[in-house]
Amino acid sequence: MELKPLQTFKTLAEELHFTRTADRMNYAQSSVTAQIQGLEAEFGVRLFERIGKRVRLTGAGERLLHYANDILRLVEEARTAVPGDTEPRGRLTIGAVESLCTYRLTPVLAEYRSRFPQVELVFRTGICADLRKEVAQGNLDVAFTLEETGTDDRLVFEVLLEERMLVLAQSGHPLTRKNGVHAADLEGETILVTEPGCSYRTMFEQSLVAAGLRSPKIEFASVEAIKQCVISGLGVTLLPMVAVVEEIQLEQLSALHWADPGFPVVTQICWHKDKWMSPALQAFVDLARCSLREGVNTAAEHENPS
DSSP: OOHHHHHHHHHHHHHOOHHHHHHHHTOOHHHHHHHHHHHHHHHTSOOEEEETTEEEEOHHHHHHHHHHHHHHHHHHHHHHHTTTOOSOOEEEEEEEOHHHHHHTSHHHHHHHHHHOTTEEEEEEEOOHHHHHHHHHTTSOSEEEEEESOOOOTTEEEEEEEEEOEEEEEETTOGGGGOSSBOGGGGTTOOEEEOOTTOHHHHHHHHHHHHTTOOOOEEEOSOHHHHHHHHHTTSOEEEEEGGGTHHHHHTTSEEEOOBOSOOOOEEEEEEEETTOOOOHHHHHHHHHHHHHHHHHHHHHHTTOOOO
């Protein structure tokens, strides 16, 4: 079995679109089709179903994808490990949730790029569940998630720091003058939430349901959009403190004095338990570990959002 068709198969499994796969692989679409047909002939099964313009993996395709991920990962590891070069080089694919990308990881990426210019960095954002899945499938080398401490037999998790979560309203909102705010006090408030699958959204909704609330919700894909809508008085939200320090200091947002149980959210890094820690990956993990922990300690000396 040649590696090129396997890489094409893996890319098509990600894109589920022949034209986008051809563009990404820099092939003619006919070449993508021919390579997939060659694999299907070799295994004697259909790997993809084509229903109209839609493409999806068959059961056999799902099984092959598991092996393709492992094979291509091992080949890439061998290319780096066999020469015995300890200088970080090659390609790293990193995933993170939007909040961490914006407020935690930018200086990490800049520092890493400065130190190790021979490493190509590919950065992808997503929700925690999708990122963990991509790491497990070998599509991401490492991911940063913002959720409860992770548990997955396929992955290694390392907690980097605990994130303080704040229930927020527009400055001057009546609830900001209340000494203890409970979930029941949000009766009648519009709740602004992030995308489905966001762990702290789920925690917040569970606390409201436990209080018997069925508050109207507005869903956003962007934390920045949520902040601006809360500032304008549209509703109440739950966000990590790191995302709103500036707005609190400018007195655009206020953290409510939340009296119910808090939201146990951590920033953590994860990678596949069978992943070979290449010099490039080890250097990135070490830098992220050091930078994030030092950064949050420094910030804690200056932050007092109340």
